[in-house]
Amino acid sequence: MANEPAGRGSTRTAVVWSGLEPVLDREGSGARDVLDIGGGTGGLAVRVGALGHRVTVVDPSPDALAALDRRAGEHDVAVTGRQGDLSTLLDVVGPDSADVVLCHGVLEVVDDPAAALATLAHVVRAGGVLSLLVAQRHAAVVARAMAGHFQQALAMLDPQTGSGPHPADPPTPTGRSGRRYSHDELTSLVGDAGFAVDTVHAIRVFTDLVPGSLLDLEPGASAALVELEQAVATRPEYLPLATQLHLLAHRA
Ligand SMILES: C[S@@+](CC[C@H](N)C(=O)[O-])C[C@H]1O[C@@H](n2cnc3c(N)ncnc32)[C@H](O)[C@@H]1O
Numbered sequence: 400m401a402n403e404p405a406g407r408g409s410t411r412t413a414v415v416w417s418g419l420e421p422v423l424d425r426e427g428s429g430a431r432d433v434l435d436i437g438g439g440t441g442g443l444a445v446r447v448g449a450l451g452h453r454v455t456v457v458d459p460s461p462d463a464l465a466a467l468d469r470r471a472g473e474h475d476v477a478v479t480g481r482q483g484d485l486s487t488l489l490d491v492v493g494p495d496s497a498d499v500v501l502c503h504g505v506l507e508v509v510d511d512p513a514a515a516l517a518t519l520a521h522v523v524r525a526g527g528v529l530s531l532l533v534a535q536r537h538a539a540v541v542a543r544a545m546a547g548h549f550q551q552a553l554a555m556l557d558p559q560t561g562s563g564p565h566p567a568d569p570p571t572p573t574g575r576s577g578r579r580y581s582h583d584e585l586t587s588l589v590g591d592a593g594f595a596v597d598t599v600h601a602i603r604v605f606t607d608l609v610p611g612s613l614l615d616l617e618p619g620a621s622a623a624l625v626e627l628e629q630a631v632a633t634r635p636e637y638l639p640l641a642t643q644l645h646l647l648a649h650r651a
Pocket of ligand 1: 436437438439440442457458459460463483484485486502503504505508509510
């Protein structure tokens, strides 16, 4: 993400942030305890910390945590980094320890998503909020087919049941490819873990289809694209076209 042009980077994150900001900024709620599980190098965590919240990033990667420290220092924001993963999370941060849990880009790579969500339900305080960002499957099928990878598209049609990366994915150095979810699969998993779903937004409906050069060269194109993405994010008919789903839920 660091090498992306500013235009595309901002269009990728704008809708998620505008969904999250009101949750973090509830009037009278003051500083909250925010856990960013799999927070990586802290792009989101530092932004949340800059609002005055107490942010802890738990991530298995020591390199990511070192980059998080550097990023937090550069922005003069206090963020705590702890090494761990979803399977050890309760030992690292303890139960009922967070008002808000961010779990972005992680549910794709865990071995057992249901167990991961059950763990998060123990970490979030009653009434607290879960923010999940996951890859959406139907858009990925279309993208593979449009690129001429018809066998891969075919293999991705149904939910993946095994662990690890999807068999249709080419190996990637970062291992980022993994499970993808439909709206119904995601809301059902989250509900089964004891959360009440508040919203599901469509993220990156158009952004990944637009040539980067257009965003770089056309004055005002990035802002117009963000406006369009914001406009379709809450329309259910665009959910199957979205690269990602952003779900907000609370623990009853
Ligand atoms: C795709 S990155 C997402 C980083 C960040 N949350 C974001 O949205 O930009 C996935 C992150 O999950 C971490 N991760 C991988 N397996 C994990 C696990 N089992 N539990 C928690 N984090 C994990 C990786 O180290 C990596 O930092």
